Amino acid sequence: MSALRKKFGDDYQVVTTSSSGSGFTQPAPKRKRQRFVDKNGRCNVQHGNLGSETSRYLSDLFTTLVDLKWRWNLFIFVLTYTVAWLFMASMWWVIAYIRGDLYKAHDDKYTPCVANVYNFPSAFLFFIETEATIGYGFRYITDKCPEGIILFLFQSILGSIVDAFLIGCMFIKMSQPKKRAETLMFSEHAVISMRDGKLTLMFRVGNLRNSHMVSAQIRCKLLKSRQTPEGEFLPLDQLELDVGFSTGADQLFLVSPLTICHVIDTKSPFYELSQRSMQTEQFEIVVILEGIVETTGMTCQARTSYTEDEVLWGHRFYPVISLEEGFFKVDYSQFHATFEVPTPAYSVKEQEEMLLISSPLMAPSLSSSREKNNSVDCLDTLEDTSTKLPSKLQKMTGRGDLPRKLLRMSSTTSEKVYSFGDLSMKLQRISSVPGNSEEKLVLKTTKMSSDLMSQSVADLPPKLQRLAGGGRMEGHLPPKLRKMNSDRFT
Numbered sequence: 001m002s003a004l005r006k007k008f009g010d011d012y013q014v015v016t017t018s019s020s021g022s023g024f025t026q027p028a029p030k031r032k033r034q035r036f037v038d039k040n041g042r043c044n045v046q047h048g049n050l051g052s053e054t055s056r057y058l059s060d061l062f063t064t065l066v067d068l069k070w071r072w073n074l075f076i077f078v079l080t081y082t083v084a085w086l087f088m089a090s091m092w093w094v095i096a097y098i099r100g101d102l103y104k105a106h107d108d109k110y111t112p113c114v115a116n117v118y119n120f121p122s123a124f125l126f127f128i129e130t131e132a133t134i135g136y137g138f139r140y141i142t143d144k145c146p147e148g149i150i151l152f153l154f155q156s157i158l159g160s161i162v163d164a165f166l167i168g169c170m171f172i173k174m175s176q177p178k179k180r181a182e183t184l185m186f187s188e189h190a191v192i193s194m195r196d197g198k199l200t201l202m203f204r205v206g207n208l209r210n211s212h213m214v215s216a217q218i219r220c221k222l223l224k225s226r227q228t229p230e231g232e233f234l235p236l237d238q239l240e241l242d243v244g245f246s247t248g249a250d251q252l253f254l255v256s257p258l259t260i261c262h263v264i265d266t267k268s269p270f271y272e273l274s275q276r277s278m279q280t281e282q283f284e285i286v287v288i289l290e291g292i293v294e295t296t297g298m299t300c301q302a303r304t305s306y307t308e309d310e311v312l313w314g315h316r317f318y319p320v321i322s323l324e325e326g327f328f329k330v331d332y333s334q335f336h337a338t339f340e341v342p343t344p345a346y347s348v349k350e351q352e353e354m355l356l357i358s359s360p361l362m363a364p365s366l367s368s369s370r371e372k373n374n375s376v377d378c379l380d381t382l383e384d385t386s387t388k389l390p391s392k393l394q395k396m397t398g399r400g401d402l403p404r405k406l407l408r409m410s411s412t413t414s415e416k417v418y419s420f421g422d423l424s425m426k427l428q429r430i431s432s433v434p435g436n437s438e439e440k441l442v443l444k445t446t447k448m449s450s451d452l453m454s455q456s457v458a459d460l461p462p463k464l465q466r467l468a469g470g471g472r473m474e475g476h477l478p479p480k481l482r483k484m485n486s487d488r489f490t
Contacts, residue, residue: 033307036223036236037286039188041181041303065169066176073173077166084162085131088155089124095147096123113145131159177293181302183208184289185257188336190306191315192264193343199264199351201241203306204317205289206257206335213291213300216252218243218260222269224283239269241285254291256330257320264348274347275313283308314343 037043057064065073092114096102101112102119116139117123126139130152141148187204194200207213220241227233241262244250252258264270273281285306293300315338320331344351 033309035305035307036284037303037305039186039304043303062165062169066173070173073170077170080162080166084158085124085127088131088158089120089127091151092117092127092148093120093123095145095151099145111142111144113142113148115140115142127155130155175296175298177296177298177300180209180293180300184213184300184302185332185335186287186289186302186304187317188310189315189338190285190311191317191338192311192313193316193341195261199344199348201262201264201270201285201311202259202317203287204257204259204335205252205254206330206332207254208332211294213252213254214294216254216289216291218250218252219288219290220260220262221286221288222283223286224269241269242267252289252291256328257332257335259317260287266348268348270348272347272349274350275345277347278308278311278313281308285311312338313345314340316341 035044065076068076095113096117099113101114101117104110104112106118114123114126117126122139128134129136129139141152185206185208190201190203192199192201195202205218220243222239222241223236224239225233225235226237243260243262249261262268262270264273287304287306289302291300292298318334318337318339320334322329322331346354
């Protein structure tokens with residue numbers, strides 16, 4: 001049997017053909033989606049072809065060392081101290097060699113620069129004892145060596161600089177709040193379902209530690225490729241997803257797990273997104289959570305992302321908080337769990353268009369507005385025609401101001417006609433009967449409008465009736481949620 005591999009865009013198929021000529025198609029797994037931000041928050045970006053710009057890293061050497069990985073930091077730490085120690089030990093050995101102390105070290109009548117230094121190992125031990133302030137008392141500087149005193153001062157200054165730089169670098173790297181983000185959890189999937197009668201994109205955030213995140217704030221970015229009207233292609237266009245910036249809902253009190261919501265409306269980038277179009281769309285939602293660590297006072301940032309295949313349409317998160325004896329308990333075993341709920345498969349734009357078409361109250365107002373515009377155009381034409389007549393013909397019509405009065409009369413009549421034309425036939429007959437007051441007419445109009453609204457809702461499809469009615473869907477909830485709701489209401 002022979003296997004042929006065919007490529008169709010990003011997907012692959014393996015077609016297996018037997019010797020008899022009959023074959024079957026075996027779908028291969030879809031290629032892994034390339035992410036801009038991993039689930040753990042790491043950005044998949046590599047900088048290349050910097051050229052002469054690499055000198056900028058050396059100008060900010062401290063930040064460069066802090067940003068390096070731990071293995072390179074430890075290597076530079078050990079290498080720097082080793083080189084500095086060998087260099088300073090060599091300087092003490094050179095002084096002893098030039099003065100001849102190596103050959104007269106055992107002469108009791110001779111005063112060397114450094115006592116008991118007669119080879120390189122002894123010079124190295126003297127430097128370590130001096131640098132570490134151990135002071136065994138066997139090796140020491142004498143007052144007969146001014147060059148040794150100068151070298152000792154230089155050694156003290158250089159040692160203090162190296163200690164401050166390297167130890168400070170290691171301390172900053174160890175105290176970075178990056179690991180604090182390990183205890184900040186994001187749900188594995190984002191969901192789209194109805195909440196408060198609106199289609200909403202939701203995901204969950206949790207804090208595993210008892211220490212709080214002070215001034216926690218969350219932001220969302222939508223990464224999606226697009227082409228501008230000028231023909232420019234933007235591979236990673238960033239759009240802002242509103243998660244409560246205008247209402248202050250993006251400022252989190254992150255004590256227990258919270259569900260972050262993005263309402264899909266006319267201002268949302270997902271205004272035209274439906275369940276069907278999600279199968280062909282390619283986008284990535286980047287979530288950024290920032291806050292101040294309560295124990296250290298340092299700013300921490302946690303990141304994650306959701307691709308289009310990690311967004312579940314028609315799902316909702318399980319509740320994780322329950323009231324126990326004197327405290328609230330958080331069950332993190334249900335943190336990522338979701339369940340299906342009835343959700344319209346259409347986009348918000350399609351839902352609004354269907355509601356507009358199915359509602360009978362919208363058509364008369366639209367048609368009357370067109371007729372009013374036409375009547376105004378006709379009146380303008382009549383006025384223009386009357387003003388263009390000769391003065392003799394205007395006198396023959398009787399009075400010169402007759403056209404203007406006719407125009408005023410016709411405009412008043414047209415306003416009455418179209419004001420009644422917006423109502424139903426029954427209301428037009430009621431309004432034409434003399435003696436009816438305006439208050440009675442308004443009450444009857446309101447009653448008829450409510451009847452028409454209820455009739456229009458009854459004519460909608462079942463899914464739209466549930467959307468318009470906003471009723472509770474207890475029958476579709478899991479047994480655990482139904483029991484919790486029944487306990488709460490009883």
